[in-house]
Amino acid sequence: MAELNTDDGGGGKKKHGKRRAKKSSTRIDMTPMVDLGFLLLTFFILTTTFNKPQAMEISMPVKDENLKIEDANKVPAEHTFNMLLTKNNTVYWYFGMADPNLGALPALNKTSYSKDGLRKVLITENNKRHNLYAQIETWKKEVEEGKLTKDEYKTKVKEYREKFKISTLVVLIKPDKDAKYKNIVDALDEMAICNVGTYALLESTPVEDQMIANANTYVK
Amino acid sequence: MPKIKMPKNSPSIDMTPMVDLAFLLVTFFMLISQFRAEEAAVIDMPSSVSDLKIPDKDIMMVLVDKEDKVYFNITGQETRTKVLEKMGEKYSIVFNDEQKKEFSNMASFGVPMKSLSAYLNANSTERKKMQEKSEGIPTDTTGVCELCDWVYNGRILAPRFRVAIKGDQVTSYPKIRRVMDILQDKKINRFNLITNMEVGPGE
Numbered sequence: 001m002a003e004l005n006t007d008d009g010g011g012g013k014k015k016h017g018k019r020r021a022k023k024s025s026t027r028i029d030m031t032p033m034v035d036l037g038f039l040l041l042t043f044f045i046l047t048t049t050f051n052k053p054q055a056m057e058i059s060m061p062v063k064d065e066n067l068k069i070e071d072a073n074k075v076p077a078e079h080t081f082n083m084l085l086t087k088n089n090t091v092y093w094y095f096g097m098a099d100p101n102l103g104a105l106p107a108l109n110k111t112s113y114s115k116d117g118l119r120k121v122l123i124t125e126n127n128k129r130h131n132l133y134a135q136i137e138t139w140k141k142e143v144e145e146g147k148l149t150k151d152e153y154k155t156k157v158k159e160y161r162e163k164f165k166i167s168t169l170v171v172l173i174k175p176d177k178d179a180k181y182k183n184i185v186d187a188l189d190e191m192a193i194c195n196v197g198t199y200a201l202l203e204s205t206p207v208e209d210q211m212i213a214n215a216n217t218y219v220k
Numbered sequence: 221m222p223k224i225k226m227p228k229n230s231p232s233i234d235m236t237p238m239v240d241l242a243f244l245l246v247t248f249f250m251l252i253s254q255f256r257a258e259e260a261a262v263i264d265m266p267s268s269v270s271d272l273k274i275p276d277k278d279i280m281m282v283l284v285d286k287e288d289k290v291y292f293n294i295t296g297q298e299t300r301t302k303v304l305e306k307m308g309e310k311y312s313i314v315f316n317d318e319q320k321k322e323f324s325n326m327a328s329f330g331v332p333m334k335s336l337s338a339y340l341n342a343n344s345t346e347r348k349k350m351q352e353k354s355e356g357i358p359t360d361t362t363g364v365c366e367l368c369d370w371v372y373n374g375r376i377l378a379p380r381f382r383v384a385i386k387g388d389q390v391t392s393y394p395k396i397r398r399v400m401d402i403l404q405d406k407k408i409n410r411f412n413l414i415t416n417m418e419v420g421p422g423e
Contacts, residue, residue, distance in 0.1 A: 030235030037242035045249055055384060055412040056270035085393075175393045181284070182266040182389035184396065185415055189268040203397070 056188065081125060081171045083118075084108070084204055085187060086212050087178035091118055098207050105207070108215045113186045122171075122194040130164050136195040161197050171196050174204040176212060260328045260351050261285045266389045268415035274384065280374045281414070282367065282403075283328055283386040288395040289356030291330035292370045299378050300324040306373040313337060330356040333366055359398050367399070371406050386414040 077096035084092040091113065094106040111117040126133040139156055142148040148156075161168060173187050184201070191199045204212075261283050276295070283291040294300055301324045308315050311333045315323070319340040331339045331354045339350055359367045374381065383403060387396055403411055 027232075030239060034235055034238050034242055037239065037246070041242065041246050041249065044246070055272045055274040056268045056415050175397075177392070177394050179393040180389065181387040181391035181393060181396050184393060185266040185268055185387075185413060188413070189270070193269060 056185065056192075076167075079129065079167060079170055081122075081169055082208075083171060083173050083187060084208055084212055085173065085175040085179040085183045086216075087176075087180075089113055089180075089183060091183075091187075092212060092215060093118075093121065098205070098211060100207060105211060108211055110215070113183070113190075118187075118190055119194060122169075122190060122196060126169050126194055126196060129168050130160075132160070132164075132168060132197075133195050135160065157197075168198065169196055171199040173199060173201050174208060175201075176204040176209055260330055260347075261289070261291045263386055263388045264390075265386060265414060265416050267417065268413075270415065271417070272412070274412065274414055275382065278378070278380065279382045279384060280371070280378065281328065281384045281386055282371070282399050283330075284388065284391045284395055284399060285330075285356075286388045286390050288392055289330055289354070290359055290367055290395075290399065291328045292357055292367065292374075293328035294374050294378070294381070296378070297324040299374075299381075300326075302377050303370070303373050306377070307333065307369060310369055310373075315340070330354065332356075332358050359395075359402060361398075365402065368402050368405065371402060371408070375406055375408065383408050383411040384414050385411060 080096060082094050082096075082098070086092065089112065091111050092108040093111060094108055096106050098105050109121075111121055123133050136157060139148060139153050143150060143153045171191065173184070173191075175184055175187075188199075188201075190196075263283055263285050279295050281293040283293065285291070294303060301320050304315055304320055304323045307313075313333065313336070315337065319337065322340045329336075329339065330351060335350065335354060339347060342350060357367045357370065359365055371383075375383075385396070385399060385403075400411075403409075
């Protein structure tokens with residue numbers, strides 16, 4: 001390793017007259033520096049190939065001006081999960097429809113994008129309906145372990161969803177004008193994570209905007 | 221015969237040339253990875269658990285940055301030249317061969333048609349300045365919607381290309397909504413959102 005050559009000039013205990021100044025010459029061995037250099041080099045060569053951005057698949061429903069929102073999705077109110085995305089990464093949710101003509105407006109529940117927030121709610125709700133989340137997770141594991149092929153998995157999921165079509169969770173994602181792109185991406189991500197099969201990206205209605213404004217006045 | 225004593229000297233190799241070589245290689249690899257065209261927009265994408273990979277070619281991208289400015293990119297030199305020619309026809313602007321060549325080697329850009337000629341003639345520092353001053357490709361609902369034309373021409377010239385949206389984390393939703401509406405208007409109903417890789421839960 002590094003060598004420190006101290007010129008002692010006869011290492012005896014006795015001091016011979018004048019004390020000579022110790023001349024020390026240091027020679028540093030470059031080997032570790034070269035090792036480090038090559039390590040960094042290899043690291044950067046390999047990491048620059050890892051940064052390819054991934055893509056998330058999204059397909060929107062066909063836009064048809066004549067299609068009214070009411071008969072677009074005839075889903076029973078108790079399975080319709082409305083997610084309102086608003087500013088400051090806040091998410092409000094409620095079940096059913098918010099129509100003042102149909103009676104009292106549902107109360108808004110507040111949650112966040114964290115694991116204990118939105119994800120927990122969605123998984124619980126999904127499991128309440130025929131244990132859908134847990135079932136799909138077990139199938140996913142089976143695919144990983146090799147017991148199930150990807151095609152079999154797809155057909156199984158499709159059949160399961162078809163069987164319980166009208167009583168599975170349907171999520172309506174409604175961002176308002178203060179929502180950010182990151183919120184949308186996170187919401188769509190949660191759909192994939194929580195195994196929600198049916199979801200739609202819609203505009204928030206004026207009634208909902210008012211509900212959000214009312215809810216925000218209590219949050220300060 | 222007396223035993224020949226091996227002289228005890230430890231050989232020392234001078235490492236300096238090796239260090240030179242290492243740094244030369246590092247510099248070489250640092251520079252070689254910057255040979256592709258510079259992206260006009262700096263976009264900080266959100267992350268998602270999706271693991272589909274975005275291909276490097278055969279793709280048409282609409283980018284939106286932090287300030288809601290819209291950029292456009294399409295791969296393929298020939299395709300780019302043809303799209304530019306078509307846009308020139310629509311907006312009655314003639315592009316000379318140099319400009320067309322310049323355009324086909326660029327990546328994304330975000331200037332309206334009226335400044336595109338000047339943009340193609342400018343060098344890279346001037347372009348950066350122009351890019352900062354411009355408000356991106358117009359997406360107005362009333363009046364002229366240039367993005368609609370870019371997307372439309374890209375679509376008819378390259379119908380097999382994937383369409384993707386690359387947005388920043390803080391891009392406002394109404395802008396993204398507008399871009400999605402434009403795509404849907406041109407009958408593009410399947411598109412990808414480009415995100416950063418994120419490790420899924422429990423992985």
